[in-house]
Amino acid sequence: MVSARNRAGLAVVATAALYFFGTGLHPVPWLTWLAPLPILLLAPAVSTRTAAATAFAAYLLGGSNVWHYYAVDLELPPPLLLPTLVLFPLLLTGATLLFRAALLRGHALVAAAVFPAGIAGAEYVVSLATPAGANWSLAPTQADLLPVLQIASLTGGWGVSFLVAMVPAVIAVASGERRAAVAGILLLGLASGYGFVRLATVDSAAVSPRITLLSARTDRDEVRMDTPAGHDLAAAYVDWLGTAPDDGTRIVVLSEKGFQADDTTLPTLLDPLSAAARARGVDVVVGVKVKSGGTLRNVAYYLSGQGAEPVVYVKNHLVPGLEDAFTAGTDLAFAPGRVGIAVCADLGHPAFGRAYGRAGAGLLVVPALDFTVDAWSQSRVQLLRGVESGFSVARAAHLGYLTLSDPTGRVVAQAATGSATPFVAVSGTLPMPEGGTFYARWGDWFAWLCLLLVVGYPTWCRSRSGRRSEVPASGGP
Numbered sequence: 496m497v498s499a500r501n502r503a504g505l506a507v508v509a510t511a512a513l514y515f516f517g518t519g520l521h522p523v524p525w526l527t528w529l530a531p532l533p534i535l536l537l538a539p540a541v542s543t544r545t546a547a548a549t550a551f552a553a554y555l556l557g558g559s560n561v562w563h564y565y566a567v568d569l570e571l572p573p574p575l576l577l578p579t580l581v582l583f584p585l586l587l588t589g590a591t592l593l594f595r596a597a598l599l600r601g602h603a604l605v606a607a608a609v610f611p612a613g614i615a616g617a618e619y620v621v622s623l624a625t626p627a628g629a630n631w632s633l634a635p636t637q638a639d640l641l642p643v644l645q646i647a648s649l650t651g652g653w654g655v656s657f658l659v660a661m662v663p664a665v666i667a668v669a670s671g672e673r674r675a676a677v678a679g680i681l682l683l684g685l686a687s688g689y690g691f692v693r694l695a696t697v698d699s700a701a702v703s704p705r706i707t708l709l710s711a712r713t714d715r716d717e718v719r720m721d722t723p724a725g726h727d728l729a730a731a732y733v734d735w736l737g738t739a740p741d742d743g744t745r746i747v748v749l750s751e752k753g754f755q756a757d758d759t760t761l762p763t764l765l766d767p768l769s770a771a772a773r774a775r776g777v778d779v780v781v782g783v784k785v786k787s788g789g790t791l792r793n794v795a796y797y798l799s800g801q802g803a804e805p806v807v808y809v810k811n812h813l814v815p816g817l818e819d820a821f822t823a824g825t826d827l828a829f830a831p832g833r834v835g836i837a838v839c840a841d842l843g844h845p846a847f848g849r850a851y852g853r854a855g856a857g858l859l860v861v862p863a864l865d866f867t868v869d870a871w872s873q874s875r876v877q878l879l880r881g882v883e884s885g886f887s888v889a890r891a892a893h894l895g896y897l898t899l900s901d902p903t904g905r906v907v908a909q910a911a912t913g914s915a916t917p918f919v920a921v922s923g924t925l926p927m928p929e930g931g932t933f934y935a936r937w938g939d940w941f942a943w944l945c946l947l948l949v950v951g952y953p954t955w956c957r958s959r960s961g962r963r964s965e966v967p968a969s970g971g972p
Contacts, residue, residue, distance in 0.1 A: 499540075499541065502537065502540075502878060502904070503537060503549045504522060504544060504842075504914070505532040505533070506536070506549055506553065506565070507549050507552050507556070508532070508553075508589065509531055509533035509534070509535075509555045509640075509868075510533045510553035510554045510557060511554075511556035512522055512532060512557070513526050513527075513530035513532075513533075513551070513557070514527075514530040514531055514553070514554065514556075514557025514558065514560075515556070515557050515558075515559065515560045515737055516560075516966065517530050517636065517720075518530075518557065518558070518560065518607070518631075518633065518636055518694055519560035519561050519647035520560070520561065520564060520869050520871065520872045521871060521872070522636040522798065522872075523635050524560065524636050524639060525663050526642055526954065527633060527636045528659055528662045529662075530557065530663070530665065531591070531663045531664070531665060532663035532667060533553075534546075534549060534550050534553050534591055535591065535594060535610065535663055535664060535666050535667035536910050537594075537596075538550065538581070538594065538595040539589055539595050539598045539599055540685060541893055542712070543592065546591065546592060546595050547588055547591075547592060548909075550584075550587065550588040550591040550592070551584050551585065551588045552785060554583065554584035554587040554588060554946055555581065555584040558580065558583060560586060560916070561631075562580065562621075563920070564866070564868065564869065564873075565579060566582070568868065568869070569814065569817065569866075570816045570817055571815060571816045571924070572815070572816050574814075575815055575816065579625075579627070580624075581752060582740065582794070583631065583728070586613070586614070586617035586621070587614065587617075589613060589617070589846040590610050590613030590617065590660075590949075591610065592608060592775070593606075593609045593610065593613050593952070593953070594606045594613075594664060594667075595947065596953075596956075597609050598667075598668060599957065601671030601954045603668040603670075603671055603674075603675050604672060604674055604675050604678065605657045605665075605952060606664065606668055606675075607661065607665045607667075607672075607675040607678070607679060607826045608661070608664075609670050609948055609949060609952055610660060610661075610663075611656070611657040611658070611659075611660035611661040611664055611855060611888060611944070611945075612657065612666040612890050612944075612945035612946075612948040612949050613659040613949050614633065614656055614657070615654070615656045615790065615941070615942060615945045615948050616653075616659040616670070616942055616945035616946040617634070617661070618632045618634075618653060618656055618942075619651075619939060619942035619943075619945070619946070620946075621651055622671070622845060622846075623842065623846075626801065626812070626813070626814070626815045627731075627815075627843060628725055628812065628840075628847075628960075629845055629876070630651060630842035630843045631841060631843065631883050632652050632653075632655075633654055633655070633656040633659045633660065634647065634652030634653070634655035634656050634659075634879060634918055634939040635652070635872065635875045635876045635879055636659070637655055637659060638875035638878065638879060638904060639875075641690065641693065641694055641903060641904055641905060642687045642690030642691050643654065643658060643686065643687060643690060644690065644879070644882055644903075645656065645690035645693040645694060645746040645882065645904075646686045646689060646690060647879060647882045647883045647901060648882055648883060648885065648902075648932040648933060648934055648939075649689070649932070649933045649941075650692065650846060650942075651845055651849075651934050651938075651939055651941060652685070652879055652883060652884050652943065652972065653932070653939070653941050653942040654941050657941070658682070658683060658686055661679055662679065662683070665678075665679035670850075686692045693903065694903050694905075695922075697901070697926065697928060698928035698929070698930075699926040699928070700925065701857060701926065701927040701928065701929060702924050702925070702926060702927060702930075703746075703834075703857070703889075703924050703925045703926075704744075704745035704746055704747065704832070704924070704926070705742065705745055705746075705860050705922060705923070705924050705925050706744065706746045706858075706860075706868055706889045706899065706922065706923060706925065707742075707744040707746070707747045707874060707920055707921070707922040708747075708889060708890070708891040708897035708898075708899065708908075708910075708921050708922075709727075709735065709747055709748065709749055709891065709897075709900065709918060709919075709920045710749070710750050710891060710892075710893055710897060710918065710919045710920075711728060711731055711732065711753075711918055712748055712891075712913070712914070712916065712917055713728060713753075713915065713917075713920070713933070715839075717752045717753065717754060717755040717784050718753065718754055718755065719755045719760075719815070719932075720754055720755065720756040720760035720764050721757075721760050721765055725754060725755075725756075726762075726763070727752070727895070728754070728923070729754070729763070729764050729767060729768065729782050730767075731835045731917070731918075732768065732771075732781075733768060733770075733771045733791075735952060736768075736771040736772065736774075736775050736777070736779070736870075737771055737774065737775065742922060743779055743881040744777055744922055745776070745778065745800070746777065746778045746779075746780070746834070747772075747777050747778070747779045747780070747888050748780045748860045748861070748862060748888070748890075748891040749779070749781045749782060749862060749891060750782055750862050750863060750864060750891050750892060750893035750912075751778060751781070751793065751795075751838050751839050751863050751864040751893065752780035752782050752783065752784045752785045752793060752862075752864055752891065752893075753781065753862075754782075754784070755783070755784040755785075755786075755861050756779070756783055756784070756786075757785070757786045757787065757804040758783055758786075758788070760785050760786060761783070761787075764781070764783065765781075765798065765805065769783060769798045769799075769805070772799065773799075773800055773801070773802055775800065776798055776800045776801075778797060778798060778800045778830065779798040779802045780795055780797050780798070780836065780860045780862060780891075781795070781796050781797070781798065781862070782794070782795050782838060782862030782864075783795075783796060790822050791820050791821045791822065791907075792808070792809050792821060792822055793809065793810035793813070793818065793821055794807060794808065794809055794836055795807075795808045795810070795828075795836050795837075795838050795860075795862050796808075796871075797828070797830045797836055797860070797923040799830075803831075804862035806828050806829070806830050806836065807828065807830035808824065808826075808827075808836040808837070808838070809823070809824025809826075809839040810823065810824055810839070810840070810841060811823055811824050811825065811826075811837075811841050811847060812840050812843065812844055812847065813840065814840050818854060820863075827850060829854070829856070829901070830860075831926060832857075832858075832972040833856055833857040833858065833929075834854055834856070834857070834858050834859075834860060835851040835854070835856035835858070835859045835886070836843060836859070837851070837859050837860075837861045837863075837865035838861065838862055839842060839861065839862065839864055839873075839877075839892070839911060841861075842859075842861060842876065842880045842888070842890075843877070845858055845880065845883060845939075846939075847880070847883070848880030848883055848884045848886075849850050849883065849884050849934065849938065851884060851886065852883070852884025852885050852886060852931040852932060852934075852935030853925075853931060853935050855877035855929070855931070855938065856884075856886045857886055857926075857927025857928060857929065858886055858887045858888075858925060858927050859880075859881070859886055859887070859888050860889050860890070861888060861889065861890040861894060862878065862891055863877070863890050863891060863892035863893070864892060864893050864895070865892045865893070865894050865895025865896075866895075867894045867895065867913065868895060868897040870892065870894070870911060871896070872873045872892060872898045873892065873895060874892065874895065874896045874898045874909070876895070877890055878890070878900035878904050879904065880903060880914060881900060881901070881902050881904065882903060882904040882914075882935050883932065883935070884931060884932055884934060884935040885902050885928055885930070885931045885932040885935055886902055886927070887899070887900060887902055887925035887926055887927060887929075888900045888941070889903050889925065892912065893912055893913075894912060894913055895910070895911075895912060895963075896909050896910065897909065897910045897911075897912060897919060897920070897921045898921075899923045899925055900925075901925050901926050902926060902928055906915050907923045907925060908921040908922065908923045909921065909932075920971045936972065945957065
């Protein structure tokens, strides 16, 4: 017979291992659906203190798959790093304790709902309160399961996270409450059915011009335009625009911060690129680290192939630590033809994508910069914004993936940058549906519904306890 201590230890190890491999930079998506189950099975059988300690330990260890990424790749400063490492374990522990409390009160159906609601609601709050946005939501772990992902067009990514967390909660209570199993199967079936229908019926009547995502071979994030290397790299792009075979491309997207320039050197980059764009009849999007008047900005320039004035977009959401010296922008920017412009980390924020969806964007062009190890995860986080708000995403990431994805999250074309060839390129056309999505129009209604359950259930329980304590005990004659 397994002792209580050993059972708790096994639950910690099992949940930690499932989270370690089911989340992070290279998740195995089906493991994510099972990850909390060992802890949820344990929680009602142990004390509140033990349930909290084991849950926190399991979730903390499971999240260790990104510790090196946070500390070394993203270079998060210690005051931000430590809260980041413990925040999600604390929130997941809270959801586990809510589940335990509901189940011990005999409210199995509520337990099966309040655990996923706690996770989805916590993800929403964290997305608003932290610079990382929704980067570490459970939803992007399911990016390759397209039928499941489509619910995000109704609920935002919070609905995907709810489904993923609901399954282990339902399994944990199903032996004592068949209604929970029936409700869970029904809800999962409805969500998947909606997903299959949306995949088959998404509006593809409007199609983008042909897009090419282009990345030159360089081992640096940015090249200064006051150096020979800067002039050589700019000349290489100009030469590509002048000599590449004409495959019908009308938009070329380069990476984020491919160049560094100031007021003096910026024209030496933009003028030849603009001239090459006009000569070929293509629009060119280039990411530049610009210092102007003492202010540093992360800028995407949309250079028109028809000779119109460049559209200038300044990155709204900066990476803490790495971009502390930068000044953020505050506005969206559109090129003609319902083409929105964003830069990399902007798309970690659902509200940002929703703003473009409400404004009518059919396509977002996104210069980006990754860290190689996060190529898959960042590309999937950002294509999720297109699923939520109804636009295609053309994302060109240095040290990552060149990714063309449609409004269902289907990857139309993809290639890894950083190869030995002088250039890596992918090309294609993408649907540009009109009208946005339910989520784009109605926002985070589902997240608020989850928070209402998380706050409302304990409040209701306390009010019932208070009323019972006020009833006088019956006495003898």
